[in-house]
Amino acid sequence: MTQEIEVKYRVFDEDALLAALRARGVVLSAPVVQDDQAFAPVGWRYGMSKRGVPFGRLRTQGGRHWFTVKRPVSNELVCVEHETVVADRGQMHGALLVMGFVPTVRIVKSRRVGSWDDATVCVDVVDGLGVFVEVEALVAVGGSGEATQERLHGRVCSLGVPVERVTETYDSLLRAGQG
Template identity: 30%
Template sequence: MEIEVKFKVDNLGDLENRLKELGAVFKGTEIEEDIYYQHPCRDFRLTDEALRLRRTPKAYELTYKGPRAPGKLKAREEIVVEVKDFVKADILLRKLGFRKIAVVKKTRRKYILGNREICLDEVEGLGEFIEVELLVEKSLSEAEKELLDFAKKLGISGEPITKSYLELLLERRT
């Protein structure tokens, strides 16, 4: 189960400085390109599922994301499979009837602090965001408290965003 919280932010530089002050370990910067697909027989928007093919400089992954659990966090089943050939994986999905619906491109700077992975994202067409994911299994209520407390510690206020980058991008198009 993936459990994370996401916020839209105004200045990633300030957040990055705060993370360093707290002792977060920088793990690197990657450019990610995510292709999202629509199932040929069911509408993923209605079932709250997603199928994504991700390309980074280091790896290719095919990811299924199940429906979200209710609440302030993004909590959902996630199944990730490593892919050796990005182009062939895309062709395979299209041959099976999956239709490409959007591409999300972002620059992601990753940090680790304790049991959290922190991603500072610059998303093309959407702006700057922070995502914090717990790297350990906890109950949803424990995870929500820990992640929201951590956001306050970073000086982040406001309500978390539960929509995916895909949903935000599709909303902007309409």
């Protein structure tokens, strides 16, 4: 089993970011729109810790739907994650409600994806928030999420572009109204 480790940054100069990524050989995909509905367990509220709590997500992209469950381990951006394609978003939404999840925040973004050595880079334009870059790596469960985050952080800093590190997920940022 693996855990997804990510670092996330608010981007102040998208053109500079894209040029710096290109200079390092990162080729980004064409933009795709992702329409995500986040879910939390009944009784969980924003402001409470996310560590150890399972969260659901329904994503639609290009007419296909995915269900993902993430359980943060040491912080919001170090998660055990499971994901699968679902045939019917509406039926999966209903199943999540029956399982004790409630919808929280809708996140719509345009995403471009590329590979950077052993990591995945996502450049996101998030409705209501702006431009972000995420760098993600997969590590065996039990591996140090924080050490991996620091390694990825160093990689982003090496780009030399104006960014601000963010430690929350998009749903938390949207809920807090930080645009």
